[in-house]
Amino acid sequence: MTRKGKRQDLLRDFSGFNPTVTSLLELTTEILDVWGIFDLGEYPLSSFRKGRVCVIGDAAHATSPHHGSGAGFCIEDSAILATLLADQRVDSHDDLAMALEAFSSCRKERTQWLVRSSRLNGDVYQCQAPGIGNDPTKIEQHLLQEHTVINDVSVLHLCGQAMRH
Numbered sequence: 001m002t003r004k005g006k007r008q009d010l011l012r013d014f015s016g017f018n019p020t021v022t023s024l025l026e027l028t029t030e031i032l033d034v035w036g037i038f039d040l041g042e043y044p045l046s047s048f049r050k051g052r053v054c055v056i057g058d059a060a061h062a063t064s065p066h067h068g069s070g071a072g073f074c075i076e077d078s079a080i081l082a083t084l085l086a087d088q089r090v091d092s093h094d095d096l097a098m099a100l101e102a103f104s105s106c107r108k109e110r111t112q113w114l115v116r117s118s119r120l121n122g123d124v125y126q127c128q129a130p131g132i133g134n135d136p137t138k139i140e141q142h143l144l145q146e147h148t149v150i151n152d153v154s155v156l157h158l159c160g161q162a163m164r165h
Contacts, residue, residue, distance in 0.1 A: 005034040037122070039064045041115045048107060049100035052093060056081060061111035066121035069150050073114055076155055077107060083159040102165035106158070117146050 007030050014025055040062045048060040057074030084090070084099040120129060124142055127134035132142055 001036045001038075002033045003036075005032040006030065007032060037064045038062065039115050039119060041119050044112050044115070047101075048104035049097075052096050052100065054081065054100045054103060060107070061115055063115045063118045064122055065118070066125060067114060067118040067146070067150065069114060069118070072150070073111055076158060077103075077111075079155050080107065080159050080162045084162055087163070102162055105165045106162040110158075113149065117149070121146065 007025070007028050010025055010028065010032060011022060014022055045055070045060060048055050056077035058070060060077070061073065063070045063073075081103050084103055085096075087099065090096055090099045121143070123129040124132055124139055127139075129142070132138045
């Protein structure tokens with residue numbers, strides 16, 4: 001999942017940045033590891049369940065690291081799935097399949113938002129986002145707005161939504 005890169009390419013990519021940034025980059029080794037970043041943005045799952053099998057976390061909605069929230073969303077998945085499976089109405093194979101469908105239905109929109117938003121944040125961090133560019137005010141506004149979607153939510157509320165599905 002890595003390839004070799006050269007410091008000279010890194011310096012070229014960051015030319016025009018603050019001299020402090022380029023000075024730090026000049027301290028790197030000549031040969032660098034370039035990590036691949038993969039997500040499910042191009043190929044989202046149509047459902048997080050099939051029959052009585054369900055996927056959560058990166059298996060369901062792998063995201064780039066630009067929000068730092070992939071693991072947190074997996075914890076949300078776990079809390080919601082545990083709530084659904086603990087419901088006393090789930091006492092047959094058919095009930096289990098319905099509970100997993102409820103999980104998939106209630107998680108799909110929020111988790112796919114994270115995948116798209118994290119990818120966009122990668123562009124923001126590189127000053128390449130359309131309409132934002134390298135404008136510090138727009139960057140700050142964008143990031144605050146996006147983090148609000150992640151942070152201003154109650155897992156109990158999400159569990160309640162799942163129960164209504």
